[in-house]
Structure formats: structure tokens, C-alpha cells
Amino acid sequence: MHQTLEPIMAEQPFLKGLDAEHLQLLVGCASNVRYEAGQYLLRESEEANQFYIIRHGRVAIEVYTPNRGPIVIETLGEGDVLGWSWLVPPYNWRFDARAIELTRAIVLDGKCLRGKCEQDYQLGYELLSRFLQIIERRLQATRLQLLDVYKD
Template identity: 45%
Template sequence: MTAPQHGFLTALAPAHRDRLAALAREVPIPAGARIFEEGGPADRFWIVRSGGVALDVHIPGRPPAVVETLGEGDLLGWSWLFAPYRWHLGARARGEVRAAEFDAGRVRAACAQDPAFGLAVTALVAEVIAHRLQATRTRLLDLYGLPGAATGGAAG
């Protein structure tokens, strides 16, 4: 697979980007497909090539709340990098999606084999996690009219 010229992979040095891209395979994801469920095994991840994906969180007694929508170039899934390798959110395709799919075990093995590569991938995924945490908090506060929605006062 050729590395995209924008999005998640562009933050990596070219050698690391090429190494990660070599572990990918192109996959179609049908419109409306449930890609993964919150709490399910996180054994792969994707970089969205086209289309959109809604990330949602389970709230007891309510329908799942969409906390973020991902598009071209975005990383779909980060739970594969940290034990216990379970999804923290759910995901559904919002139309036909094309994505680069990665086997999490193979990528973790490549990270262990090359510490510089592993550090680069981990740092990049950590940035995604920080962004998603803030987006989730903001969206839930907005959805349920909770105090603090406008302040963005999430501690690090």
C-alpha cells in the first residue's frame, strides 16, 4: 500500500511511514456496517482512505451517543496499542468506506523490534487519544447539557 500524503501517517518520518504502510491491506467497509463494539477485542485498526466513520459511546438506558466522526486520513482505533486490547468506543460506517487495515499484533511486533519506530507510532497514537478524549468529553457535555460544556476543563 502506498502511504497517504495527508492525515495520520504524514506525522511520521518517511521511513516509519513506509514501514507502517507496508503492513496495511486495503479493505472496503459497507455503508452502515458496525466496525467494532465498545468492549470488544481490539485486534486491528484502520486509516480511513475515503468515507466517514461515526465513533460512539454506550450510555446505559440511552441510544449510543456519537462523539466524533472520522474521515479521510484519520486513524480509526487506538485501543489495539494498549493492554487489555479492548475497544473504548464503538464505530459504524457512515456510508461506503475504504480503509487501510492493519493487523494489531503485526504492528505491535514491528514496534517491539524497532524501538524508534515503536516510539514514533506510540507518540502519534497518544496524540489521537488526547484529541478523542477531549472530543468525547465535549460532545457528551453538549448532548446532555451538563455544566462545564463551554469551559473545556478536562484535566490531562
């Protein structure tokens, strides 16, 4: 299983440029997952102990409101990374993530990675700087969305 995941992971834009040793560490924490359309990958307030690199399909990040039902905030697809609450205490998901269509992803064990990052700051830096870029892009996009630019 691990022998087959390594080449796939090496091709992921998110992990590009990671040295072989660190990639090997990540491969050790990774496994393949598959979700049918409608299945949840993660749910609000549950423990956040993993993140996903989406290989195929599409995932909606949703928030549920009592009066309007679930609202889709953003959709993610091939090559996108889902989930960063595993990095931040208290390690709980803040949104729901649901497969819109058949979705295949690599899931990485965050609990395991948190421990490895503590021991290996180099790995911690590599991972965090990659996440920072994702967080930055999502924040910019969210701000633009907030502007509701098409309204008038």
C-alpha cells in the same frame, strides 16, 4: 497490492514524515477495507488488534445505552485515525465504530505492529508520538464537549 498502498499511505497526514524504511514496515501490515453504510468496523469488548486510517466516508463512534439506545460520541472522516485500544492491554475495544456512509479505509494489523515496535524502538516512538497527538486532541475535544458550552 503492497505496491499500490505505499503511495497512498505516504500521503496520509498521520504518517507524514515517517522514514521510508518504517513506512515500508507499515505497508507490510496494511490492507484496504471497505464498509457499507451501517456496517460496524469494530465493536465494544471485541479484541482490538488493528487500527484504521479513513480514506473516504464517515464513521461514528458510538456507545450503546439500554435506555437511550446507541449514542454517537464523535464522528471521524477522511484522514482521521480510528482505534488505539490495540496499543493498550488488555487490547479490547471500548466503543462501537460504525460506518455512516460508504467508507474506505486502510486497516493496519496491530498485533503485527506491536511485535515490530518491541523490536524497533525507533518505530515504536514514531508511532506512539503520532498516537499521542491524536489522543491529546480527542481528549481536549471531549473535555470541551463535556462542558456542554451551548447549554446556557
